[in-house]
Amino acid sequence: MGLHGKYRALVSLALGLWATGGAAETCRLALLIGMDISSSVDAHEDRLQRQGLAAALRHPDVQEAALALPNQPVAISVFEWSGRWQQDLVADWRLIRTPADLGLLGDDVSASRRSYADFPTAVGYALGYARTRFDAAPDCLFQTLDLSGDGRNNEGFEPDLAYRHFDFSNITVNGLPILEENKDVEVYYTQKILHGPGAFAEVAERFEDIEHAMTRKLVRELGVSILGTLR
Secondary structure, three states: OOHHHHHHHHHHHHHHHHHHOOOOOOEEEEEEEEEEOOOOOOHHHHHHHHHHHHHHHHOHHHHHHHOOOOOOOEEEEEEEEOOOOOEEEEEEEEEEOOHHHHHHHHHHHHHOOOOOOOOOOOHHHHHHHHHHHHOOOOOEEEEEEEEEEOOOOOOOOOHHHHHHHOOOOOEEEEEEEEOOOOOOHHHHHHHHHOEOOOOOEOOEOOHHHHHHHHHHHHHHHHOOHHHHHHO
16 A cells, blocks of 8 residues: 555544544554664663663653554554664564553663674664564554664665665654764764655754653654544
8 A cells, every 4th residue: 555545544544433433443553663782882872772762652742642542553663773683672563552551661671781782883784674573563554663873874785775675665764863973963864764755853962862852753753643633
């Protein structure tokens, strides 16, 4: 189903649920979050990244956005990435139906420990891994990848090659560039990584800013502005 077809399907589904009292349940968004654990991210910065994401998942505004349509839950998964073969799952796909679901996901992220610390930044490989993870996702109307990072690709193929060889036709890729060491990362994400209609970047100036940047980003990604008037 093409993008416009998906929008029409989503609106039709919402109208149907609104008219019938919302008896059916359909996943509206599969959101995959990727955290950068390349060698440019030190141990303190890694903790800030994990704790920032965990806090954002627990934020009341994120909970409100995620749970805005009770019969159209979202599904969320989290992974970490660095070199060519260094991608690991932090939290597998789970449907978010209650604030407790988001809280438990935040707990899992907060308690996680990085798998690698000494590998470069292979953005193209991270995109390829992410594409395979969507194959394991619940059947949702939309799919979004949320990729964080503090540097440019320096190993393996670039993002444009990943987009040519992996099917991202129905996947939106947003970015959270972290400008702590390199202000040009924002430009790189904007020009090379963002993908699909409506794709956007939310900037974190420092690792200390990730909680607030991620909160803003999740609210925007999980929001239901298209259907807001139907509630």
